[in-house]
Amino acid sequence: MIDRRGTLFVVSAPSGAGKTTLCHEIRLRLLDLAYSVSVTTRAPRPGEVDGKDFRFVTESEFRAMLDRGEFAEWAVVHGNLYGTRADALETALGEGRDVLLDIDTQGAAQLRTRYPEAVLVFIVAPSMAELEQRLRERRSDAEREIARRLDRARHEVVMWRQYDYLIVNRDLKEAAEQLEAIIQAERCRTTRLELRFPDLEV
Amino acid sequence: MIDRRGTLFVVSAPSGAGKTTLCHEIRLRLLDLAYSVSVTTRAPRPGEVDGKDFRFVTESEFRAMLDRGEFAEWAVVHGNLYGTRADALETALGEGRDVLLDIDTQGAAQLRTRYPEAVLVFIVAPSMAELEQRLRERRSDAEREIARRLDRARHEVVMWRQYDYLIVNRDLKEAAEQLEAIIQAERCRTTRLELRFPDLEV
Numbered sequence: 001m002i003d004r005r006g007t008l009f010v011v012s013a014p015s016g017a018g019k020t021t022l023c024h025e026i027r028l029r030l031l032d033l034a035y036s037v038s039v040t041t042r043a044p045r046p047g048e049v050d051g052k053d054f055r056f057v058t059e060s061e062f063r064a065m066l067d068r069g070e071f072a073e074w075a076v077v078h079g080n081l082y083g084t085r086a087d088a089l090e091t092a093l094g095e096g097r098d099v100l101l102d103i104d105t106q107g108a109a110q111l112r113t114r115y116p117e118a119v120l121v122f123i124v125a126p127s128m129a130e131l132e133q134r135l136r137e138r139r140s141d142a143e144r145e146i147a148r149r150l151d152r153a154r155h156e157v158v159m160w161r162q163y164d165y166l167i168v169n170r171d172l173k174e175a176a177e178q179l180e181a182i183i184q185a186e187r188c189r190t191t192r193l194e195l196r197f198p199d200l201e202v
Numbered sequence: 203m204i205d206r207r208g209t210l211f212v213v214s215a216p217s218g219a220g221k222t223t224l225c226h227e228i229r230l231r232l233l234d235l236a237y238s239v240s241v242t243t244r245a246p247r248p249g250e251v252d253g254k255d256f257r258f259v260t261e262s263e264f265r266a267m268l269d270r271g272e273f274a275e276w277a278v279v280h281g282n283l284y285g286t287r288a289d290a291l292e293t294a295l296g297e298g299r300d301v302l303l304d305i306d307t308q309g310a311a312q313l314r315t316r317y318p319e320a321v322l323v324f325i326v327a328p329s330m331a332e333l334e335q336r337l338r339e340r341r342s343d344a345e346r347e348i349a350r351r352l353d354r355a356r357h358e359v360v361m362w363r364q365y366d367y368l369i370v371n372r373d374l375k376e377a378a379e380q381l382e383a384i385i386q387a388e389r390c391r392t393t394r395l396e397l398r399f400p401d402l403e404v
Contacts, residue, residue: 122392165390178390185387188367188380190324 006034006093007186008115010101011179012108013123014153016134018169022123023102025176030183034092034099039065042080072114075106078148082107098183105159112162119186121179122163126170128154208236208295209388210317212303213381214310215325216355218336220371224325225304227378232385236294236301241267244282274316277308280350284309300385307361314364321388323381324365328372330356 013019027035039055041062050056057065062081066074072090074083084101092099101111111118125131131153135146160166165182169175186192215221229237241257243264252258259267264283268276274292276285286303294301303313313320327333333355337348362368367384371377388394 121390161392163392165387166392166395167390178386181383181386182390184380184383185367188323188369188384190363190365190368193368 005192006095006097006099007192008089008093008099008101008111008118009033009183009186010103010108010111010118010120011123012103012105012120012156012159012163013169014125014131014156015149016131016138016153017123017125018134018172018175019102019123021172022167022169022175022179023100025172026100026179026183029176029180030098032097033183034097036084036089036092036099036101038101038103039071039083039085040080042078042082073103073107073110075104075110077104077106078145078152084111098187105156105162109162117192119165119182120163121165121167121182122160123167123169123175124157124160126168128157207394208297208299208301209385209394210291210295210301210303210313210320211235211323211385211388212305212310212313212320213323213325214305214307214358214361214365215371216327216333216358217351218333218340218355219325219327220336220374220377221304221325223374224369224371224377224381225302227374228302228381228385231378231382232300234299235385236299238286238291238294238301238303240303240305241273241285241287242282244280244284275305275309275312277306277312279306279308280347280354286313300389307358307364311364319394321367321384322365323367323369323384324362325369325371325377326359326362328370330359 011019011023027033037051037053037055039057039062041057041059044050044054044056048054059081062083065071065083070085070087071083072086074081082104084103084107089099103111108120112120125134128150132150135149167175167178213221213225229235239253239255239257241259241264243259243261246252246256246258250256261283264285267273267285272287272289273285274288276283284306286305286309291301305313310322314322327336330352334348334352337351369377369380
């Protein structure tokens with residue numbers, strides 16, 4: 001009875017806000033959600049799988065894809081290149097599947113322009129002190145890298161107003177429930193629905 | 203950390219769509235939700251309690267309240283008068299409480315004008331055939347009343363586009379989950395939030 005094109009959900013956050021864990025959790029809860037694997041030039045972290053967590057490419061491969069106009073958005077983050085392939089995204093949306101994208105604030109702004117109907121969700125840690133503690137607990141980063149991420153977080157956090165929704169990530173379960181609610185609610189938005197009553201002549 | 207004024211949630215539906223049962227269910231799920239008891243001139247149905255389901259008044263009492271400007275919205279539905287008291291509504295919203303209002307399409311349109319930031323949710327039965335069956339199962343209405351409600355439903359159902367969200371009520375549990383998701387999601391809307399990071403100098 002209801003026809004719909006898929007909706008694009010874009011999740012951004014300063015590093016340490018828990019975005020990756022949250023996106024993983026929401027994919028377990030909403031199995032019909034398509035997830036777009038980003039292309040990146042950054043080195044895999046321990047445990048990351050090529051083609052699952054990211055598609056890992058060289059900088060020249062990335063530049064070639066960029067030249068061919070293959071990205072719906074791309075950005076430089078901490079000196080590495082990240083991008084989302086336009087073709088896979090367009091296919092999923094056209095099939096009526098909702099797509100979750102986990103990208104930085106620069107990429108989110110590009111997608112807002114390209115897909116004005118996209119839903120943008122911003123995740124923050126409860127405070128900068130909490131964010132700093134989480135970055136330290138991660139241990140994978142050197143002190144200089146932590147300082148760089150914190151500095152970037154201070155600049156990024158003010159961007160929350162450019163997003164549709166804000167989730168303060170105090171607790172993974174609570175934050176995942178909020179993200180799930182946002183996705184479920186947007187699926188009921190009248191602007192996204194075409195309703196037909198088959199036995200009603202209007 | 204987050205300050206907010208309460209949000210007004212307005213739920214409307216053609217009769218038989220299951221709105222009253224759904225609003226009852228959501229009040230059990232979200233205990234912090236304030237519920238505004240409508241004032242009406244219609245006679246109580248069996249089991250309805252004055253001051254809980256409705257505030258039942260005479261037509262002259264209603265007209266006096268209307269003359270004193272006490273209603274945030276009011277409407278004539280099936281020959282009876284219904285209204286929402288502005289003072290109780292304003293107090294709850296000012297205290298930061300979210301308020302659920304179960305009112306007809308005329309009242310919803312008035313509230314949209316008075317509270318542009320209100321969230322309007324429209325509930326429909328899966329089809330007109332299903333709606334007719336539900337009205338017949340209710341048994342409290344005479345045949346002529348059923349015909350009148352169906353005719354009104356045919357006119358009202360097209361108004362769904364004036365609402366923010368649409369819930370197709372196939373199943374009470376599913377519909378209640380959707381309504382709950384809408385309320386939870388709206389609580390994360392950046393336009394409704396004032397965020398402060400106490401230890402961040404922006």
